[in-house]
Amino acid sequence: MTDAKELAFRYDLFITPDWRDRFDTLVNQSLKLPVDVRILDVNCGTGAHSLELAERMRGKSEVIGVDPSAERIALARAKALVKKVDNVSFEQCPASDLPFDNHEFGVVIGDASMLHTAEIEEVLAEMIRVVQPEGRVVLKLTTRGSFDEFFSIFWEALLQVGMADEVWTELERLINERLTVSDAERMAEQLGLLKVESYISREEFTYETADDFLEAPLITDRFLPEWLEILPEESRDEVRQHTINIIERERHEEPFSVSVKATLIVGVK
Numbered sequence: 001m002t003d004a005k006e007l008a009f010r011y012d013l014f015i016t017p018d019w020r021d022r023f024d025t026l027v028n029q030s031l032k033l034p035v036d037v038r039i040l041d042v043n044c045g046t047g048a049h050s051l052e053l054a055e056r057m058r059g060k061s062e063v064i065g066v067d068p069s070a071e072r073i074a075l076a077r078a079k080a081l082v083k084k085v086d087n088v089s090f091e092q093c094p095a096s097d098l099p100f101d102n103h104e105f106g107v108v109i110g111d112a113s114m115l116h117t118a119e120i121e122e123v124l125a126e127m128i129r130v131v132q133p134e135g136r137v138v139l140k141l142t143t144r145g146s147f148d149e150f151f152s153i154f155w156e157a158l159l160q161v162g163m164a165d166e167v168w169t170e171l172e173r174l175i176n177e178r179l180t181v182s183d184a185e186r187m188a189e190q191l192g193l194l195k196v197e198s199y200i201s202r203e204e205f206t207y208e209t210a211d212d213f214l215e216a217p218l219i220t221d222r223f224l225p226e227w228l229e230i231l232p233e234e235s236r237d238e239v240r241q242h243t244i245n246i247i248e249r250e251r252h253e254e255p256f257s258v259s260v261k262a263t264l265i266v267g268v269k
Helices: 004-030 048-057 070-083 117-130 148-160 164-176 181-190 210-215 217-228 233-251
Strands: 039-042 063-067 088-092 105-111 131-143 194-207 256-268
Touching: 004 048, 004 070, 004 105, 004 131, 004 194, 004 217, 004 256, 039 048, 039 117, 048 063, 048 070, 048 088, 063 070, 070 088, 105 117, 117 131, 117 181, 131 181, 148 164, 148 233, 148 256, 181 194, 181 256, 194 210, 210 217, 210 233, 210 256, 217 233, 233 256
Parallel strands: 039 063, 039 105, 063 088, 105 131
Antiparallel strands: 131 256, 194 256
């Protein structure tokens, strides 16, 4: 079984460049953030975007990155030391219980792209609590319509093994679990943000084979366990094999691609 330290390294080496960088690029391309206010980076992972923001400030202010994983925070601190960035610091804490006073930061950025939908509102409420009046809040998340290519194939695999009716309710929940963009905007407004707007990018992830897809750290470390959890344990290997067979049949020796709707919800307190 993969331990927490290995998961942190896998996150840094594979998930950050393959997943997080796309959301961070969307932030960089869509928004002009001030460089003279304190910035909080919630669920900062191994610190790549925190470091980038701090370097952009050129000493005018500071960035604090927080993440619930002690191992990811350790990697972020090590990278800051190696890069000699002294206006950034990292703390371990849950995103739903930030160890800061009200109104501490001029900008709060939060990554909810891998959170379960039920967790997002509490995290966003905390982000809003610690931002200053008229400060900006930026929430990164995936919205409805993500991974639809996989779910179509998964459904066919379940039909082939005769389990489609048995698990349909849970599969439907997985397919529809993510917020729509309108739902996310409405949640932000209900929590008190003003001038709420959204930025969306359809991001495609491409894999040479079915095995490459199902064994990619992004999929196997985060999403696949949740997808397979709706199945009885004794059926998971069979369904997985049928999924592989369908992908290999459908891709016609071309790479297999899935897409997500990367979304920013942005507002002012």
